[in-house]
Amino acid sequence: MDTQKTSKQVLGELLDRHYKEAFTAKEEGKLVAWATSISPQELLTTAGIYTMYPENHAAAIGARKQAQEFINHSEGKGYSVDNCSYARVNLGYMEILHSEAGNMPLPDLIFCCNNICNTVIKWYENIAKELNIPMIMFDMPFNHEYEVSDQNTKYMKAQLLAAIDQIEGITGKKFDYDKFSEVMSISAETSIWWKKASLQARAKPSPLNGFDLFNYMAMIVCARGTEEGRDLFKLWHDELEAKAKAGIGPWREGEELYRVMWDGIACWPYLSSTYKTLKNLGINMVTSTYPDSWYIVYDQNDLDGMARAYSSNYVNRNLDFGVNNIVDIVRDFDLDGIIYHSNRSCKLMDFRQFEVQRRVEEATGVPSVIFDGDQTDPRAFSQAQYETRIQALVEMMEDRKKRGGNGK
Amino acid sequence: MKHINDMIAELVDVANHPVRSVRTAMERTGKKAVGCFPIYTPDELIHAAGAIPVGMWGGPEMGNLSDRYYQTFCCSVVKANTHQALRGDYDFLSAVLVTAYCDTLKCTIENWKVAVPHLNVIPVVYPQNRKLEAGRQFLIEEFQRIRKELEKALETTITDEAIEESFALYEAYRKAMRTFVDVAGRYPGLIDATARHAIIKAACFMDKEEYTDKINALIEALEAVSAEEHGQKKIILTGLLAEPDEFLDLFGENGLVVVADDLAQESRQFRVEAAAEGDALTRMAGRIADQDGCSFLYDDEKSRGAMLIDLKNKYNADGIVYCQLKFCDPEEFDYPIVKREMEEVGIPLLYIEIEQQMDSVEQLRTRIQTFAEIL
Ligand code: SF4
Ligand code: SF4
Numbered sequence: 051m052d053t054q055k056t057s058k059q060v061l062g063e064l065l066d067r068h069y070k071e072a073f074t075a076k077e078e079g080k081l082v083a084w085a086t087s088i089s090p091q092e093l094l095t096t097a098g099i100y101t102m103y104p105e106n107h108a109a110a111i112g113a114r115k116q117a118q119e120f121i122n123h124s125e126g127k128g129y130s131v132d133n134c135s136y137a138r139v140n141l142g143y144m145e146i147l148h149s150e151a152g153n154m155p156l157p158d159l160i161f162c163c164n165n166i167c168n169t170v171i172k173w174y175e176n177i178a179k180e181l182n183i184p185m186i187m188f189d190m191p192f193n194h195e196y197e198v199s200d201q202n203t204k205y206m207k208a209q210l211l212a213a214i215d216q217i218e219g220i221t222g223k224k225f226d227y228d229k230f231s232e233v234m235s236i237s238a239e240t241s242i243w244w245k246k247a248s249l250q251a252r253a254k255p256s257p258l259n260g261f262d263l264f265n266y267m268a269m270i271v272c273a274r275g276t277e278e279g280r281d282l283f284k285l286w287h288d289e290l291e292a293k294a295k296a297g298i299g300p301w302r303e304g305e306e307l308y309r310v311m312w313d314g315i316a317c318w319p320y321l322s323s324t325y326k327t328l329k330n331l332g333i334n335m336v337t338s339t340y341p342d343s344w345y346i347v348y349d350q351n352d353l354d355g356m357a358r359a360y361s362s363n364y365v366n367r368n369l370d371f372g373v374n375n376i377v378d379i380v381r382d383f384d385l386d387g388i389i390y391h392s393n394r395s396c397k398l399m400d401f402r403q404f405e406v407q408r409r410v411e412e413a414t415g416v417p418s419v420i421f422d423g424d425q426t427d428p429r430a431f432s433q434a435q436y437e438t439r440i441q442a443l444v445e446m447m448e449d450r451k452k453r454g455g456n457g458k
Numbered sequence: 459m460k461h462i463n464d465m466i467a468e469l470v471d472v473a474n475h476p477v478r479s480v481r482t483a484m485e486r487t488g489k490k491a492v493g494c495f496p497i498y499t500p501d502e503l504i505h506a507a508g509a510i511p512v513g514m515w516g517g518p519e520m521g522n523l524s525d526r527y528y529q530t531f532c533c534s535v536v537k538a539n540t541h542q543a544l545r546g547d548y549d550f551l552s553a554v555l556v557t558a559y560c561d562t563l564k565c566t567i568e569n570w571k572v573a574v575p576h577l578n579v580i581p582v583v584y585p586q587n588r589k590l591e592a593g594r595q596f597l598i599e600e601f602q603r604i605r606k607e608l609e610k611a612l613e614t615t616i617t618d619e620a621i622e623e624s625f626a627l628y629e630a631y632r633k634a635m636r637t638f639v640d641v642a643g644r645y646p647g648l649i650d651a652t653a654r655h656a657i658i659k660a661a662c663f664m665d666k667e668e669y670t671d672k673i674n675a676l677i678e679a680l681e682a683v684s685a686e687e688h689g690q691k692k693i694i695l696t697g698l699l700a701e702p703d704e705f706l707d708l709f710g711e712n713g714l715v716v717v718a719d720d721l722a723q724e725s726r727q728f729r730v731e732a733a734a735e736g737d738a739l740t741r742m743a744g745r746i747a748d749q750d751g752c753s754f755l756y757d758d759e760k761s762r763g764a765m766l767i768d769l770k771n772k773y774n775a776d777g778i779v780y781c782q783l784k785f786c787d788p789e790e791f792d793y794p795i796v797k798r799e800m801e802e803v804g805i806p807l808l809y810i811e812i813e814q815q816m817d818s819v820e821q822l823r824t825r826i827q828t829f830a831e832i833l
Contacts, residue, residue, distance in 0.1 A: 132784075172788055175758060175760055189587045205585060209590065212587075394531065402568055
């Protein structure tokens, strides 16, 4: 056996392969799909359709500080600065077709699930139109009631079946239900290891520096249905567990003084500066609202369960759910504070944020701040404002500790 | 002629005084009222419940009360509605239907439940896969759910017969509107862009029987006089809505007549006639399934461009104005495609970003002037 690789090495290799293999697949005449980040990839994986994720790709471009070029291209075509920057990056990439953050071949079909937002419907419609390719659309109705209703489930399940028909039409092959069943079970296992790994951050100090969550997220998006993905998250979990047992904290130097949650997506172009500001103050972002979105678990072969699971991520749920979700996180991870990213791109996450903040604060007493940013558009973020807000948070957290408010 | 002018003035007046108009209608009919967010609320159910559906399309006053719930980059329709609701302007409503066509609206459903609980928010979630059989079924179930919620809020029962009757009335209303928009463009001297908009919008604040009667009378009166000879250029408006009046006035000023529209607040409300088969709820679901070229409904064909070209040809129009309400992202996403398609066939397209609250239209004046000149 060769020496055991670390999960970070495996992550890097898998990501690399993910982009390279897409081109091999394309050359071999396989179909390539572009899909939204929390879509029932099980169907595509089963059908042997190679799947790429524009949101991942846009994030990678953002993290490389190269988003502006693509954004300019889209805006030049008439896209508004108000549109989600992932969309602007991707719609620009679709024509430029080259980025140093890795390349994706153009898709043969497009696979869209609006459990993350309705914005993706518009974005993907446009890709399908411009490239003249088929689109598969999963409509996951917004859950304004606390639970996913039977009415919604029935409709979503019917769409899964309709999508299978559509896939059979596109590939010209019968859908392999045995393989489907296998992919379903691997996908659930991967989700479980992802969740277990992220839960290691409950240890004090947390062995996990939460910005790693953002890095590993790329893989939970694109490798959820594969054995390699599953093994990666198990490996990561084992590493974190060992660190937690040994009482090792998130950083080589510096102590974890405050534990906070980050609401929303990272500011990719400022990943390292947003991270360093926190680290310098001893703030460890131990978790985020986001990771649970890929905890998609259901019984094998249970299409109703599958439909429900895909409709259950927090942005597709009501305010009460969103509040309870964060309140639970605060208690579970024993948080000192919360950082809300008011993300110029994402109206669905933003426009409930104020009310969520008020109610979470009322329920937990944990202080929080909101800062303005954007996931990929570098123009919407100000380091100075960010630092001021974080300073204010530290003061509030310190104050609360002094008053003995830390803890439950 | 005087008579026509009076008919027009009466409807314009209704549109310009929404609250007063609704209250008048409530008093005259003894009915309750239910608010309806954009777009495609099942107004027939409200009517069948014996109440007046009231269109809630924002307004000229945005205020700042909504800052408690929304960041600055939220559209004015939602901000204005929220401001007014928090101020108590809508307290006369027995319930409000809030739709979920865009991400902003999903949040609005949730915010309003907390912000104005006394307004009885009833969420309306239409299927995006509306052409699938399962989508139609979902929508019919959605109508049934809304029906029950309305019954609760209005303390009444809604019978199947009442729904059938209301649906028939609405089909008559929509038919009248299709005729009206077809006819109105021939009389720019009587009905300029601003009046056209107000006449159509008045339907949001009146009882439907009364409104339909008035619009039919107006059509009849118009058809009795011969169409005006005018040298005006013909334009088509597309977008969510075209407001405020100061903006619309610029068309008349520059010799532009609106001959057709693809506005969510106007023709998208009534351009689709229901298929003949089935009961009212089935036909209502069918109307949504048949509604194409609308930015708020999933359309993998993206038929809006083709539809605009058809409209242009049908009315022999000279150009199209894309009325982009600021921060309305579904509409923003359609623009680059429409733009490309219009360029390909050489149809002049003017993109105008509007806010319902505009301090000054000077900049727009120049742009519309220039556009009128190139036509
Ligand atoms: S960032 Fe928000 S708006 Fe953009 S794709 Fe993601 S969920 Fe949708
Ligand atoms: S964004 Fe557009 S569709 Fe959504 S509420 Fe605002 S105006 Fe309406």
